Amino acid sequence: MPIRTVLTIIAATTALVLTGLWVGNNVNILPLDASSNAPTYDALFKVLFSIGTVLFLGIVILLVYSLFRFRRPSGDLSDGLAIEGNLPLEIVWTAIPAIVVLFVGIYSYDIYERMGGMVNLNDHSAMAHAAMEPQARVWGGIGGAGMDAAPTGAVLPVEVTAMQFAFIFHYPDANITSGELHVPTGQPVELHMEARDVIHAFWVPQFRLKQDVIPGQPTVLSFTATKAGSYPIVCAELCGPYHGGMRSTVVVHEPEAYATWLQQNSPASTTT
Amino acid sequence: MTLANPSDFNGSLQPQGWLRYFSFSLDHKVIGLQYLVCGFVFYLIGGALAGAIRTELATPLSDFMPRDTYNEVLTLHGTVMIFLWIVPVVNGAFGNYLIPFYVGARDMAFPRLNAVAFWLIPPAGILLISSYFIAGAAAQSGWTAYPPLSLTTPAAGQVVWILSVLLLGGSSIFGGINFIATILKLRRPGLKLMQLPMYCWAMLGTSILVVLSTPVLAGTLILLSFDIIAHTGFFNPALGGNVVVYQHLFWFYSHPAVYIMVLPAFGLVSEILPVHARKPLFGYTTMVYSIMAIVFLGLIVWAHHMFTSGTPPWMRLFFTIATSFIAVPTGIKFFNWLATLWGGKIALNSAMLFSCAFIVNFVFGGITGVALAQVPFDIHVHDTYFVVGHFHYIVYGGTVFVIFGSLYHWYPKFTGRLLNEDLGRLHFLLTFIGFNLCFAPQHWLGLNGMPRRVAEYDPTFTTLNQVSSVGALLMAISTLPLLINVVVTAINGKVAGDNPWNALTPEWLTSSPPPVENWIGEAPLVTEPYGYGQHQEVPQEVQA
Numbered sequence: 001m002p003i004r005t006v007l008t009i010i011a012a013t014t015a016l017v018l019t020g021l022w023v024g025n026n027v028n029i030l031p032l033d034a035s036s037n038a039p040t041y042d043a044l045f046k047v048l049f050s051i052g053t054v055l056f057l058g059i060v061i062l063l064v065y066s067l068f069r070f071r072r073p074s075g076d077l078s079d080g081l082a083i084e085g086n087l088p089l090e091i092v093w094t095a096i097p098a099i100v101v102l103f104v105g106i107y108s109y110d111i112y113e114r115m116g117g118m119v120n121l122n123d124h125s126a127m128a129h130a131a132m133e134p135q136a137r138v139w140g141g142i143g144g145a146g147m148d149a150a151p152t153g154a155v156l157p158v159e160v161t162a163m164q165f166a167f168i169f170h171y172p173d174a175n176i177t178s179g180e181l182h183v184p185t186g187q188p189v190e191l192h193m194e195a196r197d198v199i200h201a202f203w204v205p206q207f208r209l210k211q212d213v214i215p216g217q218p219t220v221l222s223f224t225a226t227k228a229g230s231y232p233i234v235c236a237e238l239c240g241p242y243h244g245g246m247r248s249t250v251v252v253h254e255p256e257a258y259a260t261w262l263q264q265n266s267p268a269s270t271t272t
Numbered sequence: 273m274t275l276a277n278p279s280d281f282n283g284s285l286q287p288q289g290w291l292r293y294f295s296f297s298l299d300h301k302v303i304g305l306q307y308l309v310c311g312f313v314f315y316l317i318g319g320a321l322a323g324a325i326r327t328e329l330a331t332p333l334s335d336f337m338p339r340d341t342y343n344e345v346l347t348l349h350g351t352v353m354i355f356l357w358i359v360p361v362v363n364g365a366f367g368n369y370l371i372p373f374y375v376g377a378r379d380m381a382f383p384r385l386n387a388v389a390f391w392l393i394p395p396a397g398i399l400l401i402s403s404y405f406i407a408g409a410a411a412q413s414g415w416t417a418y419p420p421l422s423l424t425t426p427a428a429g430q431v432v433w434i435l436s437v438l439l440l441g442g443s444s445i446f447g448g449i450n451f452i453a454t455i456l457k458l459r460r461p462g463l464k465l466m467q468l469p470m471y472c473w474a475m476l477g478t479s480i481l482v483v484l485s486t487p488v489l490a491g492t493l494i495l496l497s498f499d500i501i502a503h504t505g506f507f508n509p510a511l512g513g514n515v516v517v518y519q520h521l522f523w524f525y526s527h528p529a530v531y532i533m534v535l536p537a538f539g540l541v542s543e544i545l546p547v548h549a550r551k552p553l554f555g556y557t558t559m560v561y562s563i564m565a566i567v568f569l570g571l572i573v574w575a576h577h578m579f580t581s582g583t584p585p586w587m588r589l590f591f592t593i594a595t596s597f598i599a600v601p602t603g604i605k606f607f608n609w610l611a612t613l614w615g616g617k618i619a620l621n622s623a624m625l626f627s628c629a630f631i632v633n634f635v636f637g638g639i640t641g642v643a644l645a646q647v648p649f650d651i652h653v654h655d656t657y658f659v660v661g662h663f664h665y666i667v668y669g670g671t672v673f674v675i676f677g678s679l680y681h682w683y684p685k686f687t688g689r690l691l692n693e694d695l696g697r698l699h700f701l702l703t704f705i706g707f708n709l710c711f712a713p714q715h716w717l718g719l720n721g722m723p724r725r726v727a728e729y730d731p732t733f734t735t736l737n738q739v740s741s742v743g744a745l746l747m748a749i750s751t752l753p754l755l756i757n758v759v760v761t762a763i764n765g766k767v768a769g770d771n772p773w774n775a776l777t778p779e780w781l782t783s784s785p786p787p788v789e790n791w792i793g794e795a796p797l798v799t800e801p802y803g804y805g806q807h808q809e810v811p812q813e814v815q816a
Contacts, residue, residue, distance in 0.1 A: 029716055029719055029720070030719055030720070031719070031720050031721060040648075041648060041649070041652060044646070044648055044649060045649070048642075048643045048646070048649065051639075052639040052640075052642075052643065055635070055639060056635055056636060056639055059606065059610065059631070059632075059635050060632055060635070062610050062614075063610060063613070063628060063631055063632065066610065066613040066614050066616075066618070067613070067618060067620060067628060070549070070613065070614065070615060070616050070617065070618050071618050071620060072550070072617040072618055072619050076617060077774075078550070078617065079550040079551070079617065079804040079805035079806075080549060080550045080551035080615050080616035080617045080804065080805055081551065081615045081616075081805055082551075082552055082803075082804065082805030082806045083551065083552065083554065083611075083615065084552045084553075084554070084555075084556065084802075085554055085555040085556065085557070085558070086554075086555075086611070089611070090555050090558050090604065090607075090608070093603065093604060093607040094558075094600060094603075094604055096603075097599050097600045097603035097604075098597075098600050100599075101596045101597060101599050101600060101642065104596060104642065104646065105592060105593050105596050105646070108592065108646035108647065108648055108649065109589065109592070111646075111648045112588075112589075112646075112647050112648045115648055117585055117588070117647065117648065118585045118589070119585070120585070121584060121585070139516065139582035139583075139584070140580075140581060140582040140583045140584060142651075197420065197424065198418075198420045198421040198424060199418060199420070199421065199515060201580060201655060201723075203655075203656075203723065205652070205719075205720060205721035208651070208652040209651060209652070210580045210651050210652060210654055210655070211580055211651075212580050212581045212582065214509075214515060214516065214581070214582050215420055215509040215510075215515065216509030216510075216513075216514070216515065217509070217514070217515070217516060217582045219582060232721060232730070234721060234723050235723065236580075236654070236655040236656065236723040236724075237418075237655055238343070238413065238414050238418070238421065238724075238725040239421060240343075240421065240424075240425070241338075241339035241340045241342075241343060241412075242339060243343075243723075243725060243726060243727075244334065244339075244723075244725075244726030244727045244728040244729065245334075245728060
């Protein structure tokens with residue numbers, strides 16, 4: 001291969017990779033990050049976006065270049081070169097996707113583990129409130145709320161019941177039932193979820209978390225909110241005619257404001 | 273062995289002329305075109321349903337149709353497009369027309385089974401559509417029909433839906449058996465497996481998936497119908513049933529179904545590119561192995577549709593890895609196609625435009641697919657418009673683009689006339705712009721909080737939804753130049769001749785349209801279907 005071709009290939013590849021990295025790092029198409037795992041998710045998103053940009057642009061540029069460079073002149077009835085394959089080249093483009101996929105897989109496993117995704121869901125020592133439902137086996141979700149670094153308090157358990165077409169939140173410790181989810185910043189929250197009729201899904205886009213809520217099979221979802229504010233809770237599983245209207249709100253308070261909310265809504269405080 | 277001669281059983285009893293397309297014809301070419309036209313009619317119906325969805329979503333409120341009607345429409349749209357348009361056309365239409373030519377046979381291995389397989393489709397389709405009018409309410413639990421929702425929505429429509437999908441699944445299995453038997457057993461003496469055109473390998477792989485996975489769907493839907501009709505408790509949690517088991521069984525078919533829709537498209541593109549680039553298909557052997565690798569991996573990735581369902585951590589991890597690795601054999605195919613184009617003499621006609629746009633669209637959908645395979649990524653965007661965008665890039669941007677490209681490529685063989693290139697380019701331009709306008713914004717919508725299958729949404733998403741709806745309108749308009757083109761050129765199009773592209777594959781080594789027996793005299797022995805550039809004069813004579 002002539003040295004000029006080699007240099008061109010190296011220069012083009014470098015430019016492509018740099019473009020991909022730049023695009024991936026400057027892409028800003030995600031909603032606010034309001035939970036402890038959201039920045040981790042966004043880091044993964046940037047890596048995937050960079051790799052995706054490099055591959056997509058590379059392939060499209062090669063394709064469009066070929067279409068112009070090797071376009072058949074009108075009246076030319078001859079054939080192209082009779083090249084049927086090239087083993088080293090084919091090994092290279094088997095290896096590149098394999099390495100990329102391996103890297104992406106290991107990296108996203110790491111991210112998932114940092115989210116607490118690999119914690120055994122039925123390890124009762126990790127579940128503060130397994131005693132609430134002694135027989136219930138948890139079928140899916142993300143446990144391990146206690147895995148988060150430096151939690152300021154114990155895990156806050158909330159029982160979530162989903163039905164057509166609403167979420168109901170019950171705080172077993174304070175005996176509060178609410179149509180909105182209120183949580184403090186900095187404290188790990190563990191949602192114990194079950195549906196009453198059909199499958200629903202609990203999704204907070206700003207937390208980058210979603211878990212199906214299933215009838216007959218308890219699921220769990222842990223998160224730590226980091227930014228005060230109100231965010232939508234969206235049902236993400238088709239659950240009937242009003243599926244699109246099945247929404248609620250999660251209100252993230254600063255710890256003091258949360259204590260006030262707890263105080264004001266606790267049945268103990270209103271009756272005494 | 274003596275090859276079955278269709279003129280023996282396709283003789284005087286069969287109607288001639290256009291009437292044979294409305295008969296129980298045993299001719300694989302007639303059956304192929306029956307599949308194609310029937311599928312296209314359902315494409316128009318499914319497209320009208322999509323138009324209704326995009327009209328509803330042009331405004332944030334649910335104000336265009338009643339909410340349950342919206343759920344019926346989205347259920348019918350998915351079911352019609354998958355089971356009545358893409359699967360029958362990309363397998364049944366092109367498979368039936370081309371496979372006997374490619375193996376050097378005069379018909380499929382089981383011509384009567386073939387006709388039965390086709391004639392199951394129109395009644396199943398009419399049954400499905402009519403459930404909207406007759407049964408009072410069509411199925412409204414999505415094409416996935418997840419229980420318990422499918423057990424609680426109006427029963428009649430859901431049962432009709434199950435019956436229709438069972439018929440279509442049966443048709444698909446009959447077709448799959450027929451393709452496997454034809455490719456393995458009806459090859460012309462002297463023709464080796466590794467000399468077959470790539471579409472044969474794609475159809476062999478696809479048919480293996482059809483035969484292995486479709487019966488699982490059938491069994492699952494029969495159990496679901498028991499739950500609805502006889503109140504059994506297989507999937508009913510109120511009776512001790514398990515709803516997640518249904519999801520496993522459903523996706524054990526329905527993920528391979530994606531490959532049942534895209535592998536044949538990979539095969540068709542592998543036929544189109546070498547002809548119009550005048551170059552051999554690059555890396556034939558690795559292409560064959562990558563098809564078989566996709567078939568194997570395609571069977572062990574189904575639970576990536578269930579990452580937010582009732583799945584334990586180890587299962588989420590296993591299916592992430594298995595799914596990611598499908599990118600490797602798929603990537604090989606795309607690089608091989610690029611290498612096929614490199615150094616060729618490319619004619620950028622309508623068939624090539626659609627095929628090259630397929631590469632662009634599918635690479636985009638493949639990249640979002642690898643991202644979706646990663647559990648932490650998927651947990652955020654699962655069941656959102658990001659997924660809707662992704663899979664439309666795969667099945668529309670991928671397969672439907674290839675179907676259109678194939679139509680421009682093989683229409684001269686079907687009819688003896690060439691489609692008009694100007695109308696073809698207009699069709700391409702409208703489809704490509706409309707498609708990307710419709711589905712690209714949906715990725716952003718999903719990332720930012722819009723779930724799928726909703727009739728109403730947060731008003732902040734209005735603008736991009738309207739862009740998407742405009743794209744859908746362009747896609748609807750794009751069918752007009754195609755329809756005009758097909759009708760007008762069938763009547764007074766440019767006469768194509770037997771082999772207008774100077775192609776080397778066997779279907780071009782006979783007249784256009786071909787005789788009932790496919791070839792007058794013996795079938796040609798084509799051992800190098802991609803031998804471009806080796807002998808500059810194209811062999812015109814039929815080898816004995």
